[in-house]
Amino acid sequence: MQEDLALRGARYLRRRAFDWIAEVGRVTLLIGELFRFLAPGLRSFGLVIQQMGSIGVGSLWLVVVVSLFTGAVAAVQAAYQFSTVVPLKFLGAVILRSVIIELGPVLTGLVVGGRVGASIAAELGTMKVTEQIDALRAMAIHPVRYLVVPRVVASIVMLPIMVVFANAIAIFGGFVVAVTSIGVSAHTYVIGLKQFFYLKDLYSGLLKAFFFGGIIGTMGCHYGFATEGGAEGVGLATTRAVVASCVLILISDYVLAHMLFRFIFAS
Amino acid sequence: MIRIRGLTKRLGTKQVLDGVDLDIGKGESVVVMGRSGTGKSVLLKHVIGLMTPDQGSIEIDGQEIVGLKEHDLDEVRKRFGMLFQGAALFDSLTVGENVGLALREHQRLDEREVRRRVAERLEWVGLSGVEDMKPASLSGGMRKRVGLARAIAMDPQVILYDEPTTGLDPIMADVIDQLIRGLQRRLGVTTVVVTHDLVSAYKLADRIAMLHDGKVVFTGTVDETRHTQDPLVRQFVQGSSQGPIAV
Incomplete structure (x- = not known):
C-alpha cells in the first residue's frame, strides 16, 4: 500500500517535471518567434503605441497610489529602525536608494504584472477560445507579429518609464511623511537625497524594469495563447500569467541584483 | 482545385x-x-x-x-476566405476595421480605397453604414454577415x-x-x-x-x-x- 502510494507520488512528480520542461520549451519558442517577428511587428507602430497607452497610461494611477504609500511606509520604517543608531539626516538617502534600486522597480513590476499580465492573458485567451487567433492566421496575419510583439515591446518600453514615475512619487511620499510627522526638515531630506544619489543605482533599477516588462508581456501572451476551453480556461490562464509574472520578477530581481552589484557595479 | x-x-x-x-x-x-x-x-x-x-x-x-x-x-x-462558426470578429476593432484588416495588412492600398472596398463588401452582405459599430453591439446574424464581408475582402x-x-x-x-x-x-x-x-x-x-x-x-x-x-x-x-x- 505504502509502496503503491510512493510509486504514484513518483509518477506525479515525474509528470509535473515533464510538464514544467514542456512549459519552459513553449516559452522559449515564443521568445524565439518574438525575435523573429520583432522587425515586421514594429512596422505596425500604431499597435505598439496603442498598447503603450493601454499598459502605461492605464496603470499610472495604480502605480501612483502604490508608490506614494511605499515611500511613506519606507520613511516610517526607516525612522523607526534608525532610532538612536543612525542620525535622521540620512533618512532621505536611505529612502532614495531603497526606492530606486529595489522598491520602485519591484513593486511597480508586481503591480503592473498583476494588472497588465492578467489583462493580456484574458484578452488573448478570449481571442483563442473564440477562434479570433485562428481567424488572424486564416487571414495570413501571424499572431506573434500582430499581437505579441506590440504587447511585449510596449511592456518593455513602458515599465522603465513607470518606474521613473514611481521613484519620484515614492521619494515624494517619503518626503511628506519625513517632514510632517517625523520631524526631519525639508532641507535635510533633500541634502540626503543629493549626497547619496548615484546614477548607477538609477540605471540598475531601470535595467530591472526593462527585464520585468519583458517578463510581464511574455507571460501574459504565453498563457493567453495556451488557453484551452471556455471561461474557466480564460480564468486559469489569467491566474497563471499573474503568478508566473510575479514569481519570475522576484527570481530575476535576485539574479540581476547579484550580477549588477556583485560584478558590474561592484567597483 | x-x-x-x-x-x-x-x-x-x-x-x-x-x-x-x-x-x-x-x-x-x-x-x-x-x-x-x-x-x-x-x-x-x-x-x-x-x-x-x-x-x-x-x-x-x-x-x-x-x-x-x-x-x-x-x-x-x-x-482563401473563411467564415468561422461564431464569426470570430475582433472585439477590439470596429466593423470597418475588421473587414479592412487583411487589406491594410497585405495590400498597399491608400486609405480611401480600403474604405471604399470595405463599404462595398458590407453593402454586398446588406450591411451598409455599420463601419463604426463594434462587434459587441451586433446581433448574431449581423456578426455572421460582417464575418462574411471580412472573408470576401481580399477577393x-x-x-x-x-x-x-x-x-x-x-x-x-x-x-x-x-x-x-x-x-x-x-x-x-x-x-x-x-x-x-x-x-x-x-x-x-x-x-x-x-x-x-x-x-x-x-x-x-x-x-x-x-x-x-x-x-x-x-x-x-x-x-x-x-x-x-x-x-
Missing part, C-alpha cells in the same frame, strides 16, 4: 479524421455534413492549414500544403464556411444561405461549407459529402443525397435515432 487524400488526425484519445478522401473542383460548392463532433470543422481547419494532419495530403491547385512553412502557407491562405478564390447558419433563426439562416450562394455565383469562388443543417445543405450544395467516423462515407448531388439508399445518409437525412449511426 482541392484534393484531400488519406487525411488522419487524432486529438487526445479520439481519432477525429481517419483517412478522409475528398476532391473539390474549381468554382464548385461542396457541403460537408455529418453529426456534431464528427470532425467537420477539424477538416476545414486542415484545408486552410490551421491544423497539421498526422498523415495524408492536401493539395491546393496542385500544391501540397502539408508540411509547408508558415510563411509559404500564408501565401496559400491569402487565396478569395476559395471561401470556407464553418457552420454558417448555426444559432440563427430560420429566416436569418435563409438570408445567410442566399448570401453564400449569391457570392459564389457573383464571384465564381470555390465554396466549402460544413454544416449539420440539412435545409442549408440542400440550398448551398452542388455536391454533398457526408463525414462519419472520420471518413467521407458518401458524396453526391442534392438529388442523389435525397434519394440514396445508403443507410448512414438516410438515417442522417431523416433525422432518426434508429439506424447504423450509433447515438
